[in-house]
Amino acid sequence: MSKYTDKLTKAEDTFTFDDFLIKPGLSSIEPKDVTLGTKVSTNYNLNIPVVSSAMDTVTESQMAVALARQGGLGVIHRNMTIEQEVQEVRKVKYANELTVKEVITISPDETVAQAQEIMDIEGVSGLPVVTDEDIVVGIISRRDIKPLRGKAADKKVSEAMTHNVVTISEDTDTETALDLAYENKVERLPVVSDDKKLVGIVTMKDILERKKYPNAVRDKNGRYIVAAACGPFDTDRAMALSDAGVDIIAIDSAHGHKTDIIKSAKEMNKNIESDLLLGNIATRKAAEDILKAEIDGIKVGIGPGSICTTRIVAGVGVPQLSAVSSVADVAEDYGVPVIADGGLRYSGDVAKALAVGANAVMVGSILAGTTESPGEMTIRNGRKYKQYRGMGSLGAMTGGVGAGKDRYFQTSGSNMNSTKLVPEGIEGVVPYKGPAEQIVFQLMGGLKSSMGYVGAKSIKEMHEKAELVHITPNGMSESHPHDITITNESPNYHPRS
Structure with missing residues (x-):
């Protein structure tokens, strides 16, 4: 048999969210009994397993504050100058600080x-x-x-x-x-x-x-926890963010399984006080290699996002559920948390990601279009929309400081025009969804329901108890509403496009 034919016959089967359902089990757990606390990095815990994507149409300080109040984590994007990103971090850190230190005073002798x-x-x-x-x-x-x-x-x-x-x-x-x-x-x-x-x-x-906000996540000084994105080789940015008090720095790269990135992460770690997340990766081998950098968390996902075209443009990727499970198998032995980044559309997908070993999920499209997401509102046919774009899109690569270029390893001179870039993402709009708090409530409500079906009181128990069943496309069609015209939209379900 030809060595090239072998590549096909020996290729492993891989799966994503729509390929599986979680099997219901004997349970004494009601959704109200469930606790959703989880580890997001070596030194930080969240009260809900939700992290927002470091995208310029998803996360700036407003989103980070909104998520911290709910018990989650916002990762501020890096398509801005170092000074601007530092300022966004400070806005989060000083939002709702209980003791205001810079107090305006007056002397008893003044009038x-x-x-x-x-x-x-x-x-x-x-x-x-x-x-x-x-x-x-x-x-x-x-x-x-x-x-x-x-x-x-x-x-x-x-x-x-x-x-x-x-x-x-x-x-x-x-x-x-x-x-x-x-x-x-x-x-x-x-x-x-x-x-x-x-x-x-x-x-x-x-x-x-x-x-x-009793569920809010705070640091030891009572300030909201916040993360921020950094380029894989941008130590100056990482150090500035660390000095500004950011709790977690997320190295932002489309392909984190690279020798120079692993080496850079080791060096970056020596110069910052913040925890360090590294990604994105999608394989067991990648997890084994990047864990040598002594990182604090791993982001998993190559091309699953709704606005990402990497799998089509480059023909590269691993379906997300298989990617998460293979990385989690390795990371669990090191005690390093895994964040499933991308590909989630429903609360059930969050449950499936946790079932195969993720500690938290990173969401972009789900939070895009909320009140707190950056971007202007537009009205089309009487309905409100907000912009949403991938960081590999042409707009992200050429707008801001063009962080998308080095994220996808397309550095260029200042006079390089857009025709010399190879985008791996698209731009579009999503319907306006209202406050992020409402979206998070529905996501976590669905997750609690799932854990009730499994009989898992905690995310740790979800890891241990959840069993999955492999389904056919017909099985997934059966899972969605069918043979009906939906007249009233549900806050936690939208039909597949």
């Missing part, structure tokens, strides 16, 4: 008129009053000033301020702070050190915001 002017300019309703040594001696608010009206504008702040200030220490928890604020009918609580020096301030608004 009421000056206090009023500062409040108007800064858009605040009160100011802590501190001495030259930063000792808190009072607080002055619009409520203190209002009775004085204009006639006492030259009065000193010390004469108008509230002297008995309710303060809290740095280790005061949210519940205690809220109780104190309610008890004393105050809107802000200065945070002071042991020697009564001002450290920051906590407002009622921030406390209530914190309570609104």
Whole structure:
């Protein structure tokens, strides 16, 4: 037999989501009993297994904040300058920070008129009053000033301020702070050190915001967890992101199983404090090789995304369910989490990815078109749409800083025009879907339902208990609604196109 014929006869069978269903089993678990906590990297856990794609029509700071509030993780795209990406990370880190450290204050010797002017300019309703040594001696608010009206504008702040200030220490928890604020009918609580020096301030608004999202994922300082993308050889960007406090850096490459990328990842790891994810890969051999770089997580997926054309343009890839399972077989022995990146359309696909060993899923098209995704809204035939494009699309390669070019190893001179690029993605629009929170709720609701059918109370149990059955195309056709015209759209189902 010819060696070329052997390539066909010995080729392994591989599968994707529509090729399997999860087998129901004996269960005492209800969806409400399920916990969805998971490891996304060596040092970070999530409360739900959802990560957003590092795409310029999916994730910037707004999406990262929205996901962190729900217990997931946003990966900020890199199709922008280093400074811009750092700024996006900082926006996430300082969003809903309980203790605001940069506090606008006033001296007791300044005038009421000056206090009023500062409040108007800064858009605040009160100011802590501190001495030259930063000792808190009072607080002055619009409520203190209002009775004085204009006639006492030259009065000193010390004469108008509230002297008995309710303060809290740095280790005061949210519940205690809220109780104190309610008890004393105050809107802000200065945070002071042991020697009564001002450290920051906590407002009622921030406390209530914190309570609104009990499932949010936060770092050791109480800030939202966030990730950001970086080119495989862009150590300067990685170091800047790490210095800005990003928790996880995701090396963003269409083909992570390359000797120079593995070598670069090892060097990058030495220069950053953040955890490091490496990808994308799709085979057992790739997992074995890249794990030598001592990375903290693996992204799996070569060409499964709805806007990716790699499998057609390059003829390369591995169907996603087989890719995830083969990588997970290796990564589990190293204790390194696996993220299934791409190819998911329904919540059932999330369940299948976890069933074959993924610790989390990375989604793009599912979150594209939400309120928090970047991009302008357009209206077509009376319906709202938002732009969605692959990072290998011509627009992504030529727009922003052209991150798509080096992601797909197509570096070029500044005068290289678009006809000299070979895109591996497309551009389009998706229907507007509303807030990301609603999408995540439906995704996780479907996953909990799946785990209830399996009898798995946790993702670890899902790994252990889930069994799959191989189905035919007819089996998948039977799985979808059929022999009916859908008149009312469901929030968690859309017909196959």
